[in-house]
Amino acid sequence: SIIFSGLFPNKMPSCHLITNMVILHKDLVDDFEAFCRANSSPLLLLYRSKCGEWSCSPLATGSDIKFFHIRSIVCLRMDIVTFYLGCSFGFEAALMAAGVPVRNVEQGKNVSMYKTSVTCIRAGQFHCPMVDAAAQCTHVIPLAHGGPLLGIHDLSQPDYGDPVEECPGDVPVFWACGVTGVETVQSCSKSPLMAFTHSPGCMFITDQKAETISPLTLEPAHCPLTFCISQNPQLYSMASKKAVQQIRAIEELDVEDPGMKQHTFDPQKTINNKFVRLAPESGIGDGGNELGMGKVKAAVKAYMPNGNLIACDVAADFAITAGVSSWGSYAVACALYVLNLCPIHWRYLQRGLGLSATPDQQSLWTACLPTVAKEEEMLQILVKYGIRSGKTANLGLEVDGLTFHPYHSDIIQRLRNLTLA
Template identity: 50%
Template sequence: MKRLLLSYAKAVTGLQYFRGFRTNMKSGFLQANVVILHKDLADDFEAFCHANRSPLPLLYRSKPGEWGCPPLAAQADIRDDCPQYCVFEKGVLVNKVDSLAPYTAQLQDMVTFYLGCSFSFEQALEKAGVPVRNVEQGRNVSMFKTSVPCVKAGPFHCPMVVSMRSVPQIKLDAAAQCTHQIPLAHGGPVHIGHPALLGIKDLSQPDYGDPVELSAGDVPVFWACGVTGAEAVQSTKPALAFTHSPGCMFLTDREEATVSHQASESEECPLTFCISQNPLHYSVASKMAVQRVRAIEELIGEDPGQRGIQALFVQDELLKACLSLSYSSSVLITTGFPTHYMHNPPEETDGPPGAIAMAAMLQALNKHVVMVIDQRALEMNQWIMQDAVDRGVIKSAVPMMSFDSSGPDSALRFLCHDGDPSKPRYDHLVAIERSGRASDGNYYNMRGVNIKHLVDPIDDLFITASAVPGITTTGIGDGGNELGMGKLKKAVKAYMPNGSLIACDVAADFAITAGVSNWGGYAVACALYILNLCSIHRRYVQKGLGLLPTPEQHSLWAASLPSVAKEEEMLHILVKYGVRSGKTANLGLEVDGLTFHPTHSDVIRRLNDLSIEKLQQE
């Protein structure tokens, strides 16, 4: 009956009405994109679909010359069941037709692929209270070619195509959660935020479909799109191929997938977080992963030294910093707090262990990592790093350099190739227990002693980075006088001892507070481990095209977590070079006046327990 109804609508009212008929029918039936290829290419295209499941979720592959698709629709005839078809010859669009009946002879040797379509989740969006702007505006959805390459299979290769729907910021979680439950309609979003991060230059100029206007407060949300199949046809250039015309899908007899009302209660539901305003960028992780990271954040906020650090705590700074680090390709880390100005060296044992723990995990995740250190301490830190490699604390030595401000553009030239803000060398800067510049231009330890003469102006890098789109910064501290803690300056001045004098004036995008700064570094390593084992987050980072981590990768990441043995060895190395405990100046296995056993070792064990527990469920 439905196929007769569609045929009637098509014959009586024409294509334009049929498009409106699709939009307004509210049938609740699953829709499909269509690709028709010669049988000799069919196996390779099926492999291409399996390798790129988000844009090309395969619903059914026909036999050669099979017009119907029994699992999807009764009495179907693919030659006449789409409102409009595209005809390709050698990858070139040569015609658009409303019937493939004239090609019946050629179709005898061709195979039809029915692929999931995002129109199938629009009712789910509406039921979740998410407005569908293209429907409201009576337009086809906007579709764009991206700079994201699909995984190649046989001769098939092409950039991924995405569809865009503008979603109110307060409805982002709902949009991600309800579409996540419908993988046969592309699943959850692959990007939320600035279109240029997908290589899209102008939302008003879609490659397919119609431009759709964003309402005030809306955020562009992008889903993988089945028109990727048409791009694959054009890239591969088969002698003859057919696809549906974008927006003119095959309508099946199957009802759309039902979305559970308990979706938001599931531990595996996605949650969205804004990780950048310039450019606008959101990330996604499962509720389970978020809960684990929050538990880690709570743990490192313990304050055995009774500094009152809880007054600086802001929830999800650890989470957002690590969501951002997941996208990084090159990370610059800095540490070094010369609090012991009466000793040589003046450094303390808080900072370097946490920095190296972060670097170890970032290396395991295949990030390029560099450290910037005060010039006077560069050689010593290079020796420390080599000992850390030799003793198994970190797998590979992290390159080290210093920064000397020799002119107004020194910081920009350090951060960006040729001083060009569009060509940053690093996309994330992390400062951990790094002496931070106060509002009077000096650098103070917790006792209020000015140690400016021992500190290079690495703060300039963070100040400059704040104006470079695409560079994000994180500060980790335990007192408020550390680089990056300027984000919490008001609280530092109000609640920390000597706060009005010592408060760092330089802000980072994310400010992670911890009872001991090293714990913040350990926490970053653990949170990165959790997030990269979260299938929802990993899929999103890889734009829906990534593979699950291999057992070898998993083992490498687990081996890169901080451990009691490695961190105890790290303290032995620091003691060897005369580095002392921050609070007491003791030369021993102590950080900030707290002995490694039992205080620090206990925190490390608990961090590992929180990182590994239940992750296999994801």
């Protein structure tokens, strides 16, 4: 393949929309478009030209690809197609306007680009690893997947672009990169007779202005929020503002005191953001004696009757406190449902490939939600086999001294309403 260079090198962030380019023979274009559609984050397709179309009127009036590289004019034919792909340079100016330093721009260097261990979804004859660009930014935007997750072992050795010098307090920030198109062309199982791509850092500048959209103007379903899961190693999670609002509403309902458990301590005094920080080891409890509640042992001793006697010593990574322990379990199931159907969180889980949950996956998560009928049937089975209430010793449909109707059934239905809203 021929690396197509000689466009406009990026020295400072442009206020115009900038695109990457891939030029292929017409026999390969359908497969390549399918590859772009399947991997929309690194290869966001903005425009596909017609065969032999040298201009790109939707993006740049009067443009002519033939004149961007004089030495290659003789190679350009009427049976090739140009793909114009989204580029991360389009938002560097927005980052700087928001007060986030972009080190490669400050240092006059090309952005660092790395081959990752994340494999793009194969389509036709194309398959390759995703390329991620990186800049050294402060914690103002703490979206850091981190090296280990991406298979990047040495930030000082980029595969494309220039290494960038870190400043104290910098956090590596990664995003999918259009240089993936270069890797895509090279991966083609049927070697193309001729192919052109942009040279990394030298892209096509359009007439269109790069829109700067404040997160405050986004709809809650599309406004991302980030949460630190751990500091060592440094890991973050992400969800939409809408999903976080739903989960927090679920959490508030989960800790309701039904009036018969007056001594339940206030979980907000002990731990915050429990559900948006879901960890491998979590403990669910309502009184402090349950496994995992050692995380809040001091609070149990301070707030619970006989706390010194009942406080559990075993600590989980996170303590999920609830009005009734089973309500905490219901809330976890509901929170997982919201997270796994959140497009922002799903994209994070897929390492930015741009996939979305399928209807089958949505049905699977829906089936895992608690229902009044399912929980009532479970209690009926326990009663059938003589299992009595641990609090009152009654043989009936109750948990922790609360009858299933109206207490538990009401909570279950309200949780479902919040989750499915």
